[in-house]
Amino acid sequence: MLVKEMQDEILRIKKEKDVCILAHSYQAREIVEVADFSGDSYQLSVMAQKAPQKTIMMSGVRFMAETVKILSEDKRVVLVNPFAGCPMAEQMDAQMIKDFTANNPGYTVVAYINTTAALKTVCDVCVTSSTAVKIVRSIANDKILFIPDSNLGDYVQKQVPEKEIRLLKGGCPIHAAVGVHDVETARAQHPNALLLVHPECIPAVVEKADFVGSTSAIMDYGKNSDNKDFIIGTENSIVEHLQYKCPDKNFYPLTKKLICPNMKLTTLVDVWRALNGQGGEEIRLTHETIVKARRCIDEMIRLGG
Ligand code: 13P
Ligand code: SF4
Numbered sequence: 001m002l003v004k005e006m007q008d009e010i011l012r013i014k015k016e017k018d019v020c021i022l023a024h025s026y027q028a029r030e031i032v033e034v035a036d037f038s039g040d041s042y043q044l045s046v047m048a049q050k051a052p053q054k055t056i057m058m059s060g061v062r063f064m065a066e067t068v069k070i071l072s073e074d075k076r077v078v079l080v081n082p083f084a085g086c087p088m089a090e091q092m093d094a095q096m097i098k099d100f101t102a103n104n105p106g107y108t109v110v111a112y113i114n115t116t117a118a119l120k121t122v123c124d125v126c127v128t129s130s131t132a133v134k135i136v137r138s139i140a141n142d143k144i145l146f147i148p149d150s151n152l153g154d155y156v157q158k159q160v161p162e163k164e165i166r167l168l169k170g171g172c173p174i175h176a177a178v179g180v181h182d183v184e185t186a187r188a189q190h191p192n193a194l195l196l197v198h199p200e201c202i203p204a205v206v207e208k209a210d211f212v213g214s215t216s217a218i219m220d221y222g223k224n225s226d227n228k229d230f231i232i233g234t235e236n237s238i239v240e241h242l243q244y245k246c247p248d249k250n251f252y253p254l255t256k257k258l259i260c261p262n263m264k265l266t267t268l269v270d271v272w273r274a275l276n277g278q279g280g281e282e283i284r285l286t287h288e289t290i291v292k293a294r295r296c297i298d299e300m301i302r303l304g305g
Contacts, residue, residue, distance in 0.1 A: 003030050006268055010034045013275045020053035021271065022068070024060035025215040026235045026263040029244060031059050031271060040216035041067070041113050042128035042304065045297065048072060057274055059266050062283075063089040066117040069283040070293045080274045081266040082281035089114045091170040092148045094122045100145060100168070107166065108141040111296060112149050114172075117285050121292035123147070124299065129199055130214035131304035133159040138303050151176060155199040155206055174260045175200035178233060182255040183208045186231045190252050196221055197233030197254070209233065222251060235260050 001009070011034055014021055022044050023035035032038045037047045041064060048056055048068040055076040058065035063086055065079035097109060097119065111123035112132070120126065127135045132152060136144060137160045144163050146153035148170030157165040178201050187195070196218045197209040206212055211221050215234055222230050222242045232239045233254040242251045274280030285293075 003268065006272055007034050010268070010272055010275060013272075014057075017055065017275065018053050019055045019057055019275060020051040021057045021059060022048060022051075022064075024064060024263065025219065025241065026237045026260060027059050027266060028237065028264075028268070029240060030268045031266065032241070034268070034271065035059065040128065040130055040214040042130045042214070042300075043216060044068070045071060045113065045128075046301065049301075057271070057280065059271060060084070061086040061089070061262050063114055063116060065283045066285065066293075067113060067297065069285055070117060070120070070290050070297055073287070073290050077283045078274055078280040079283060080280050081270045082279075084262045084265040086114050086172075086262060088112075088148055088170060088172045089116050089119075092119060092168065094118055096168070097122045097145075097147065100166075104145070104166070106141070107143045107145040108139050109145045109147065110136060110139070111147055112152055113297075113300070115148060117289050117293045119147075120296055121289055123296045125303065126296045126300040127156075127304070128214065128300070130217055131300065132156050132199070135300060135303045136160050136163060136165070139163075149200055151202055151206070152199045154203050155212065158203075172200040174235065174258060175233075176202055177257055178202070178205050178255055180204050180208065182257075183233075186252065186254050190229055190231055190250075192227075193229035193231045193250070193252060194225065194227050195231045195233060195254070198235075201233055205233065219245075222246065222249070232258075234258065235263060237263070 021035045023038040049071045059080045061084045069077040109123040113128045144165045150167040153167040194210040196211045229250045236253045239251045
């Protein structure tokens with residue numbers, strides 16, 4: 001079956017079965033094209049809540065599907081490819097946080113949305129890369145424990161110096177692998193390009209950027225800027241999406257290493273199979289987990305909306 005035929009089939013079945021497909025911006029173009037909505041993790045969590053359909057299919061990674069389930073307990077939420085996880089989301093467990101707060105009372109625990117549902121149950125407020133600075137700034141408490149991404153946490157600390165932000169060692173192995181040498185090489189190859197990076201990159205890379213933002217913020221910047229050339233410091237699918245949307249501009253990957261193997265696991269065939277009940281995994285969380293984890297997502301939406 002050709003890609004176009006499979007896309008038409010997916011569009012037909014999802015309408016017939018009243019399914020909403022959400023796709024993170026790191027997904028391949030052919031998946032984004034059949035999605036009801038695509039965007040960064042904050043936008044997906046808001047859209048999931050608004051979607052009228054009773055079944056939501058997440059084309060992304062597990063924590064994103066869990067977030068949808070937490071926000072919409074009565075809906076059937078399916079992760080299109082059950083093997084698609086986010087290594088950062090699994091780096092810490094609830095006990096680590098309980099130990100920290102027992103030894104360090106008085107901290108507000110801020111969790112990047114890239115965390116498991118179980119970890120969210122012991123946190124106070126969630127953030128995404130697009131809302132982290134705004135939310136941390138608006139928290140009444142000056143003592144913050146920020147988990148799990150120490151690079152994003154460091155970026156937030158620099159934007160919100162008035163708060164004391166404690167970090168634990170964690171982060172995205174894909175973004176953290178980018179070094180200053182990659183920036184120097186890319187800048188030498190594309191001297192007129194602006195460098196747009198995700199805050200999951202190490203501080204030494206973030207410091208050299210012309211713009212720092214979430215996946216959607218990077219896309220908006222690339223589309224709206226008068227500049228012609230851009231070096232993209234986040235997952236390379238964003239280079240592809242931007243090049244497609246803005247054929248008169250030039251988008252270059254900061255490094256070819258910026259490929260998230262988990263985001264690449266989901267294919268258009270997986271979407272088709274999941275829609276036909278031949279694949280995918282329904283997300284099941286206990287009511288107790290949902291209630292506890294929801295508190296910090298609701299708080300995120302309240303402070304970041
Ligand atoms: P966004 O919050 O920018 O969508 O990022 C999610 C992610 O996994 C980045 O690696
Ligand atoms: Fe997780 Fe990094 Fe992949 Fe984003 S790019 S899903 S943070 S591993």
